[in-house]
Amino acid sequence: MSGSLQDLVIELAYIVAVTLFVLSLKWLSSPATARRGVQAGEVGMLIAILATLLNRGIVSYEWILIGLVVGALIGIPLGLVQMTAVPQRTALSHAFGAFATALVGTAEFYLRTPNISPFVMSALSIEIILGALTFTASLMAAGKLQEVLPQRPITYKGQNFVNLGILVLAILVAIYLVNNPGATGLFPLLIVIPMVFGVLLIVPIGGADMPTVISLLNSYAGLSAAAMGFVLKSKLLIVAGALDGSSGFILSVIMSRAMNRSFTNVLFGAFGQVQETATHAVAGTVRSATPEEAAAILEAANSVMIVPGYGMAVAQAQHKVREFYDALTKRGIDVKFAIHPVAGRMPGHMNVLLAEADVPYDRLIEMDDANSDFPQVDVALVIGANDVTNPAARHDKNSPIYGMPILEVDKARTVMVIKRGMSPGFAGIENELYYLDKTLMIFGDAKSVVGSLVRELTGGHEH
């Protein structure tokens, strides 16, 4: 094969790979075609890697093969983690992706310095800044999600000012390097400063902010890869990076809307400000019920809407919830699950947990549909969700969560809440829902309470 023909074959193979990547995402739009989407992605990736091995610049395959084999050996256990560990696994994979682009950027700089055009050096700087900050930020996020780092957000006065200052410093270094691409002494700062920034970015982040943060990091990792495409003049990388970048961007916009955060708030990563607002006490009495009493009400219901939250994941209650779903369905009761976009620790977290427990996906419904159903629902059962059900978001202008779209469980005829105690949720505010006349609190661990409900319901059936 002549040289230019070889290059043409590689480029054509990349076009096929890009087409398959786009189809892969298109097929992911519905559960019926989604697995075909994964297969298209796999074939595209295989074609791209095989074509790359034909590259005429390659003189030795030894370390390439070692890298591919070692990478695959690390990837297999990462692909087999428990579903409850998916948020931290995802954060870790963002870190790996960003690590790869930052390393390639660094290697390219030292290979090419001092002959780097301003355009390429700009792209290289974007690649390295985004790669380095996403690497440390994602490791921090994974550490918080895995609970090896403290989960409470740490905030101090002037935090955003300090963070922004560090980012500006990194940009100044980049600007200097664009004009002086031979400044090898300064180059390490282009890696280290964004790494520090990445750590500081996640320090003020609490658990409930994680869905937005993970989406944002996803977007940064994609943009870093797209920038790498400009450095390596690879349209394949530009397209794949742009697809990943826009995916993460869309998800972070959806997540921030679901938490009523502004757009700039997302872009600058200024999270964790909600809990600074003072808590205000709600007057009223709380009615509590035993699982026996709750089961009696459930038996008489025609329709039940379950509202799962992060508490369900923490208590690992999803399998018990499925048994509960079965017990009610057997009695002819219509059971659905109302999923808030930010329930859990990453976009779609609750859906994956419930799917793992074999709850049919057509029973999992989105917020808007759930809200039009609630007025006709006999019992809304809240399991481990808090702020996303607080009616104060609709009417209390002083509430820190005012304006946040919520699941309107208070419109159901009866509300039941499974909760450990009366402690406030992530936003640090009392939930008015608990003080309504129609609300029954069932205190206890989600898994054991749902277990008792299942026993009551199935026990009654045998009589």
Place this chain on the structure above:
Amino acid sequence: MTSEMLSNLYVLVLAAFLGFEVIKRVSPLLHTPLMSLTNALDAIAVVGAIVIVGERKSTLATVLGTLAVIAATSNVVGGFLITDRMLRMFKASPRGGGSK
């Protein structure tokens, strides 16, 4: 600015718009698999790393490139694997859904 750089910018803009249009159609039900899938696709950065390793231009570049190949390949393998595992779990109601 060469014409190739300009055409690459066109590609970036068009791909970003294509991404928006395709991804906004993904059901919120599948947002977690979406993220793990795009993560696997993004690991296409492995092709850049492979060339750097294979060219053997400097020891530093070979070392950094090999680490990048490892990191990116683990995302490719792990990302596709977990996405498929997740999607296999999503099942419709046994009654056949009903709504058509």
